[in-house]
Amino acid sequence: MNLNRETALKMNQKPNSADAPASFDLPGYLDRQRRMVNQRLEKCLQDHKTVNPATSRLHDAMHYSLMSGGKRLRPVLCLAAAECAGDGLSEPVIRMACALEMIHTYSLVHDDLPAMDDDELRRGRATCHIRFDEATAVLAGDALLTLAFEILSAPSPEADMDGLPPSIQLQIIAIIARAAGHRGMIEGQMLDMLAQGKTDTSLESLRNIHERKTGRMIEAAVVCGALAGNATDDGIEALKKYARCIGLAFQVADDILNVEGDPMAMGKATGTDQKRRKATYPSLMGLEQSKIFAAEQVANALQSLSIFDNKADPLRALARYIIERKR
């Protein structure tokens, strides 16, 4: 057994109680945060509803894709980072969390399109273009992306109470736009499509794809939560490092789930990567080594949180959850 494996296995079996206290109730926390995010997403859609009955189909498609039982990982990370930074939850942070989920959902709707990944099932339900039609799916994706920026730029109703300074709000919009754009998430999807069917994808290329496709938005969620929570510069740097590690761990864990996950729990087929001969961490470094690598990333993420007190407990628990989740 090499040192890597030893570290990783130790971490998996005997969590350092200072890093992630056993007393922290992650399921309860996730349940509360998700419920809050879901309620606010419903409210966002309701508040921005079109009055024209002719376009209820567009609204329905946005609602269908957004409220389809996702893990809400990005919003939960954003909220946890704001809590960790110190200022706790405020109206603008919750709105930001909703905007992040809208951008994530738009990217799934467009990635699922026939011209892209051509997926018919997502989160156990028909994908947007199957349930509605392709044109509606393109527009619903466009609309969710645009609504995210509308929400991010909205003036805070309680600006005097817990509103963000406009300059910070602008900084947050710029960070999210950059992470979601053609040098971030969109570039990742482009690289992913170009890599499909290729048999010579290197580990470096794979990491490069995922850093863009999922990593940048996870980092943006954490950093923007920290900014909104009024974190110090050191705090933001530490949280950025945390986010990069869990972003990578998240993708490795996703690849592992595609090999040995339970299709029922995941709401989608497994084994599809291998069938498509897609380069993944398990295919390039083996299943066991992939698990160790993911655990190492989580250990690094926990390490970078060492400057924080127990306000970082949700982030610590979330880091573990990333590789322990069943879907």
Next chain:
Amino acid sequence: MNLNRETALKMNQKPNSADAPASFDLPGYLDRQRRMVNQRLEKCLQDHKTVNPATSRLHDAMHYSLMSGGKRLRPVLCLAAAECAGDGLSEPVIRMACALEMIHTYSLVHDDLPAMDDDELRRGRATCHIRFDEATAVLAGDALLTLAFEILSAPSPEADMDGLPPSIQLQIIAIIARAAGHRGMIEGQMLDMLAQGKTDTSLESLRNIHERKTGRMIEAAVVCGALAGNATDDGIEALKKYARCIGLAFQVADDILNVEGDPMAMGKATGTDQKRRKATYPSLMGLEQSKIFAAEQVANALQSLSIFDNKADPLRALARYIIERKR
């Protein structure tokens, strides 16, 4: 000849010199503004270029669609509104003008997709999905929309010199996002698609479609230019009215060009609306009445500019250009 026609014809033939002085050189003005916008768009793309050679295809598709010789109507209107408001052109206004053109271009790229309007020709060239492929066109559109918000939220390099207050910058982002979103431009495209093939579209429905599909973004361009130019509340109200009138005139003129325009000058086929049995102003109110209606809108637009001095001359000339253009 009824009164409407008389008014309109008079307006077409003998412009009131107080409203639009013959001395104003619109072709020269348009040429200068378009050249500036094109240079800045090139610079925006260059500044935000991806370093990964694998994704040069994505960048090429964004560049191809953005730099395809469009009229640059929205940026020119935005710049002219800022000049009219008083503070003249500043770095943030020029950037805003570029962002507006990116959003306009993204909407064309997505509207041209096979699942939507299925157009193969745009501005005399192959549409994005024909020149590249469908997946690249979806992503290039997504990327242009996202880049627009990145540019709109960027801190001004000369914030002390002519930068906008962050609160105004946020207000501008919110206005543009709302105009471009599912209760604006995207709703318009949805309504337009739902109306295709229908034979019972009313004039009211047609106006409703176009108000959303093109009107809202034209209004946003003018209002945001005015806000950035530090217009008074009265000034903004007047410019909003101006924008609504020319937005409507623009669409009527577009429909008229589809009937009697020169395909060479327009870079696209004419007569297509009739072939597709699409409801248009000429099909619903007749060609002559459509011309009168457009001219009336332009007269109303000019009327709403009466509170401004000669700083509004470019906007006055642009209002006339809307219905006199050949493409």
